[in-house]
Amino acid sequence: MATATETTSSHSHTTSVTQIVRPARSFRGSLMLPGDKSISHRYAMLAGYAEGTTKLENFSSGQDPHSSLGCMKAMGAKVEFDGKDIHVTGVGGKLQQPAGDLDCGNSGSTMRMLAGLVAGQQGEFRFIGDESLTVRPMERIRKPLELMGAKIDLTEGHAPMTIHGASSYGGLKAIDFESPIASAQVKTAVLFAGLEAAGTTSIAESVRTRDHSEHALRAFGVKLERKDNRLHIEGGQKLKAIHSVTIPGDMSSAAFFLCAALLFEDSNLVLDSLGVNPTRAAMLDVVTAMGGVVKVLDVQEQHGEMVGTIQVNRGHEGLKGVDISGELAAQLIDELPVIAAIAPFSRDGVKIRDARELRVKESDRIALVVKNLRAMGAEVTEHEDGMDIPGGQTLRGGVVDSGLDHRITMAFSIAALRAQGETEIHGAEAASVSFPEFYTWLDELAVR
Ligand code: S3P
Numbered sequence: 051m052a053t054a055t056e057t058t059s060s061h062s063h064t065t066s067v068t069q070i071v072r073p074a075r076s077f078r079g080s081l082m083l084p085g086d087k088s089i090s091h092r093y094a095m096l097a098g099y100a101e102g103t104t105k106l107e108n109f110s111s112g113q114d115p116h117s118s119l120g121c122m123k124a125m126g127a128k129v130e131f132d133g134k135d136i137h138v139t140g141v142g143g144k145l146q147q148p149a150g151d152l153d154c155g156n157s158g159s160t161m162r163m164l165a166g167l168v169a170g171q172q173g174e175f176r177f178i179g180d181e182s183l184t185v186r187p188m189e190r191i192r193k194p195l196e197l198m199g200a201k202i203d204l205t206e207g208h209a210p211m212t213i214h215g216a217s218s219y220g221g222l223k224a225i226d227f228e229s230p231i232a233s234a235q236v237k238t239a240v241l242f243a244g245l246e247a248a249g250t251t252s253i254a255e256s257v258r259t260r261d262h263s264e265h266a267l268r269a270f271g272v273k274l275e276r277k278d279n280r281l282h283i284e285g286g287q288k289l290k291a292i293h294s295v296t297i298p299g300d301m302s303s304a305a306f307f308l309c310a311a312l313l314f315e316d317s318n319l320v321l322d323s324l325g326v327n328p329t330r331a332a333m334l335d336v337v338t339a340m341g342g343v344v345k346v347l348d349v350q351e352q353h354g355e356m357v358g359t360i361q362v363n364r365g366h367e368g369l370k371g372v373d374i375s376g377e378l379a380a381q382l383i384d385e386l387p388v389i390a391a392i393a394p395f396s397r398d399g400v401k402i403r404d405a406r407e408l409r410v411k412e413s414d415r416i417a418l419v420v421k422n423l424r425a426m427g428a429e430v431t432e433h434e435d436g437m438d439i440p441g442g443q444t445l446r447g448g449v450v451d452s453g454l455d456h457r458i459t460m461a462f463s464i465a466a467l468r469a470q471g472e473t474e475i476h477g478a479e480a481a482s483v484s485f486p487e488f489y490t491w492l493d494e495l496a497v498r
Contacts, residue, residue, distance in 0.1 A: 054478065054489070069459075069478035069489060071466035073447075074496035077310040080320035081491060084108065085297030087484050089325065089355065090115035091159045092238070092266040093295060095167055097138035098122030098129070099145065100270050102291025106136040108323075109297055112456075112484040114157035121164055124148040125175075135294075143288060147173025151210070154179040156412060156456075156483050159235055161209060162191045163263075166239030169200040170222040170246025171215035178210050182412050182454065190231055191239045198222040198243055198251070217246075224249030224285060232257035232380040232407075237281070241267065241274070247285040254280040257380045260329045265354030269295065298325030298357040303485045305333050305385040306460045307495060309392045311362045312342050312369050313468045319362045319495070326358045332381040336389060337362060340396065341370040371398030371441050379404040379436070383411075387461040390419045394428040394443035395468055402436035412483070413453035422450045422462050426469060447471030456483035463489070467496055 054069045090110035095118055097104035109115065119136070123129045126146035128139035145168060154160040154177055161177050165188075168175045178184075188211055192202045199222050201214040216222045224247045229236050237253055241263055244251030256279070264281065267274050270289040275282045304321050311317040326334070326346060334344050343365045349358035374382060374389070379402065382389070386405055393400035408415040420432045426445040431438040447469045452459040459480045466473035481488040 066477050067479040069463065069475040071463045071473045071475060071492070072498065073469055073471070074314070074467040074498050076314040076497035077307070077317040077319065077467065077495050078497055079495040080322065081495070082322040083299035083303050083324060084111045084485065084487065086110065086300040086325045087112050087115055087302065088159065088234070088260055089262045089266070089297050091118045091163060092262050093297065094118040094122055094138065095163060095242070096266050096270050096289060097291065098125070098127030098140050099143065099167060100140040100289035100291045101142035103137055103139040104291040105294040106138060107294060107296040108299075109136045110300065110484070111486050113155055113482050114159065114484060117153065117155040117157045118160045118164070121152045121154065121160060124150070124152055125168070140289070140291060145171045148175065151176045151178045154183060154209075156180050156183055158183060158186050158412075161188070161211065162235040163238045163242060165191050165195060165202070165211065165213060166242035168213050168215060169195045169198065169243040170217055172217040173215050175213045175215065176210060177213070184209050187410055190233065190236050194225065194227045194236065194240050195243055197225045197227065198247055200243070222247035222285070224251040227251075227253045229253060229255050232259055234259035234263070238263040241281065241283050244283040244285060245272070245287060250282050250284045252280055252282045257377050258329060259380065260327070262327070262355070269353040292353070295353055298352065298355050299323050300484070301325050301330045301333060302384040303488070306388050306464050306488070307491070308333065308337050308342070308362055309388045310464045310467055310495070312337065312340055312364055313392060313395060313464070315364055317362075317364050320359065322359050323357055324360055326356045326360070328356070329381065332378060333385050334360070336372055336374070336382065336385070339370065339372045341365045341367050369396045371396040371400050373401045374405075375401075375403040375436075380407070383407055384457060387415050387419050387457045388464055390423070390437060390439060391461040391465040393439035394423065394441065394445055396441040399441035400439045403433065404435055406435040411455070413455035413458060415455065415458065418451070418453045418455065418458050419461070422458065425449055425451075426462075426465065426473070445469040447473040450475045452477035452480050454480045456480045456485065460485065460488055463492060
């Protein structure tokens with residue numbers, strides 16, 4: 051069983067949870083994961099912006115999408131929780147200037163995507179975040195939004211960020227934009243701003259990033275065209291509430307348990323109602339490449355999103371290595387920490403390249419993965435844009451520093467299942483950012 055202890059620092063008055071994770075003998079069971087974090091953000095924002103009331107079922111339980119709901123509430127949307135589902139009544143396209151700062155917590159998605167939604171509104175919107183979010187790059191959204199005519203003040207390229215809504219000074223104009231960064235958040239900021247711009251905004255992406263915004267916009271009645279790698283959205287469209295929408299289970303949360311299933315010969319994992327959108331499902335290909343046997347059953351479409359049940363076992367050949375680079379690295383960006391954390395147990399090792407973006411996530415995820423692998427006794431070579439982790443290694447239980455990054459916390463809790471001895475995960479409370487139920491499920495599924 052995993053056990054947690056809390057310590058309070060008298061200097062900073064912050065509470066840190068240390069989670070002890072013991073090795074397991076296998077990993078077995080079935081579950082339905084809470085709603086996808088990325089999709090939940092988009093539905094929180096668009097339901098809050100639309101006209102009418104939308105019921106959101108299986109909304110993410112993570113803190114991040116709740117930051118998005120909180121910001122929408124602060125801008126006039128009504129958000130009600132009935133004990134199971136969330137009912138959002140939107141502002142009909144006119145967001146109110148909030149009385150105070152818009153607190154995005156740890157959530158880069160909230161800050162970047164909402165920047166696009168408020169850019170064409172009336173009033174002033176000041177965005178703040180926690181220590182980690184305050185140093186994350188925001189220039190990437192300021193550039194396209196300023197080309198559209200928005201006025202945005204950053205603090206040395208970061209939050210606090212103030213957006214002066216363009217409706218007070220002539221409104222936004224459409225642009226043709228080529229995104230230099232493979233980022234669904236930047237794409238979304240431009241598409242959301244395009245809703246309020248005069249003319250047809252277009253955005254081209256060099257790598258096909260997650261397309262949840264496109265599906266969600268269409269679900270709210272927006273016309274959006276994709277030709278090759280370019281999206282076109284006409285300004286002035288009104289969004290109409292959806293009676294009810296069920297958010298599919300989160301593939302990026304599933305990734306931790308999929309990797310756990312790869313660690314044991316007789317594992318068996320069944321995940322119901324999981325989002326298997328092709329722009330998010332590269333993880334299933336990696337699981338297969340690493341020796342897993344994946345069955346995808348009952349696939350259905352819900353508001354453009356593909357949802358299915360998946361079953362995973364480890365194949366007879368054991369855990370194999372994998373090389374991840376190029377487009378695949380961009381598509382797996384959230385899953386790379388856990389792939390790296392199980393890499394030492396693989397036969398041939400794991401090489402990761404073209405993943406420089408990992409350095410500007412909730413933490414520098416390359417540096418932290420390397421540090422924690424070494425703390426558990428592994429050999430690893432760090433590169434500016436990735437790492438090389440040789441296979442055939444054993445890990446010993448060690449002290450892991452989460453850096454208060456949810457994905458680092460969970461990734462090393464999975465590695466700990468095959469380590470020799472107990473592992474102490476410091477700052478384990480970070481898991482709540484995307485997956486508060488993580489440790490409960492880990493205990494349930496790990497066979498000890
Ligand atoms: C997200 C996009 C990715 C991802 C993040 C969620 C999204 O970020 O890492 O966790 O919901 O659009 P980037 O767009 O910055 O790559």
